[in-house]
Amino acid sequence: MLDTLLAPLRHLGHLSVNAVWRLGFASRFLLAILRFSGQSLARFQLTIREVYFAGVLSLIIIVVSGLFVGMVLGLQGYNTLSRFGSADALGALVALSLLRELGPVLAALLFASRAGSAMTAEIGLMKATEQLEAMNVMAVNPIARVVAPRFWAGVISMPVLAAIFNVMGIFGGYLVGVVMIGLDDGTFWSQMQNAVDLHSDVVNGLIKSLVFGVAVTLIAVFEGYDATPTAAGVSGATTRTVVTSALVILALDFVLTAFMF
Amino acid sequence: MKRTTIDLWVGVFVALGIAAVVFLSLKVANLVPASAEQTYPLVAEFDNIGGLKAKAPVKSAGVVVGRVAAIELDAQSYRAKVTLQIDKQFQFSRDVSAEILTSGLLGEQYIGLTQGGDPDNLAAGGRITLTSSAVVLEQLIGKFMTSFAEKGDGKPAAAQ
Structure with a gap:
């Protein structure tokens, strides 16, 4: 009787201890990546290859979703703003919401599900098929050879993808606002230029996406490296990558926004 | 996939990213290369600045000639001390x-400068003595209501 009551408590305690333990392991893992980065950046070709897989192959989903998010912002923004007779401010609304929040956050969420999950699955499968062990045996450091290039590729790709997402979103807002609804072209851009500040909006947005890039790729490579080397383990790790990344992105976004704006 | 193809695509990717950042800085944020040497400061004190904020435009005859650099409360006179950065080519x-x-009715607030007739110009850091405060809408409505109540005819002001 007592045992059935205590079991959930014990489970909760186990989960909390496990979470703290994994956080510590992940921090130590980040230090290891940074320590061996010199070796892998000396062979920059490895990182370029990973930028191709993480960044270039994510371009299509980023471009298309950016365009649609911008078009939706244009439509919804126009509907709301025209109620207050200030539809002219549509350009400012679209640009500010994209640059400050939607661009970095949505690009990071898409990146986590498109590239982060692939990284986890790849590293997890390498572990399951004992390729990482084989590297160790051949005196090749798997963190320098496999993990660090992927980490840096993610960190490089994320701000680039977020910037492209923003541009596509603004273009989408322009399509709906100016081409479709027929707002004035000059007002759209001048309102936007008056409202957007280079440092507080553009640069802060890029800093956000850089932080998200570090977080998402660290989670992805860590989950892959830490995966139970079985088929079920790899699939669980891939799921955890997407879920943890999404939660971490949104939580970090709140913290960063509180500090920046 | 061949190494050169990957290099090409990554190159295109990074170039796209740089182009995006340049677009965001120039077209969206309207980055104007302005250094501190092209502007000079002026100081003006107001009784009430209303909703004026730092970086608000300073206009003369409707043309932007500078920006509000800083707003602070003078500890002695308890008036708002506003520092303006004015473009060097405009002397007042x-x-x-x-x-x-x-x-507009509810738009952003800005400072309007009206050129005087004195032949001497203000030096950098000079003080603008002739200032008039912001019109606060609530006070305006309050005054209107008071004068309306004093008349005491009770009719709505729709005729205006």
Whole structure:
């Protein structure tokens, strides 16, 4: 009787201890990546290859979703703003919401599900098929050879993808606002230029996406490296990558926004 | 996939990213290369600045000639001390007047400068003495209501 009551408590305690333990392991893992980065950046070709897989192959989903998010912002923004007779401010609304929040956050969420999950699955499968062990045996450091290039590729790709997402979103807002609804072209851009500040909006947005890039790729490579080397383990790790990344992105976004704006 | 193809695509990717950042800086944020040497400061004190904020435009005859650099409360006189950064090519005379205006009914507030007739110009850091405060909408409505109540005819003001 007592045992059935205590079991959930014990489970909760186990989960909390496990979470703290994994956080510590992940921090130590980040230090290891940074320590061996010199070796892998000396062979920059490895990182370029990973930028191709993480960044270039994510371009299509980023471009298309950016365009649609911008078009939706244009439509919804126009509907709301025209109620207050200030539809002219549509350009400012679209640009500010994209640059400050939607661009970095949505690009990071898409990146986590498109590239982060692939990284986890790849590293997890390498572990399951004992390729990482084989590297160790051949005196090749798997963190320098496999993990660090992927980490840096993610960190490089994320701000680039977020910037492209923003541009596509603004273009989408322009399509709906100016081409479709027929707002004035000059007002759209001048309102936007008056409202957007280079440092507080553009640069802060890029800093956000850089932080998200570090977080998402660290989670992805860590989950892959830490995966139970079985088929079920790899699939669980891939799921955890997407879920943890999404939660971490949104939580970090709140913290960063509180500090920046 | 061949190594050169990957290099090409990554190159295109990074170039796209740089182009995106340049677009965001130039077209969206309207980055104007302005250094501190091209502007000079002026100081103006107001009784009430209303909703004026730092970086608000300073206009003369409707043309932007500078920005509000800083707003602080003078500890002695308890008036708002506003520092303006004015473009070097525009010099104002010593009796220039500054007023806080609103663009549109509820738009952003800015400072309007009206050039005076004095032949001497204000030096950098000079003080604008002729200032008029912001019109605060609540006070305006309050005054209107008071004068309306004093008349005491009770009719709505729709005729205006």
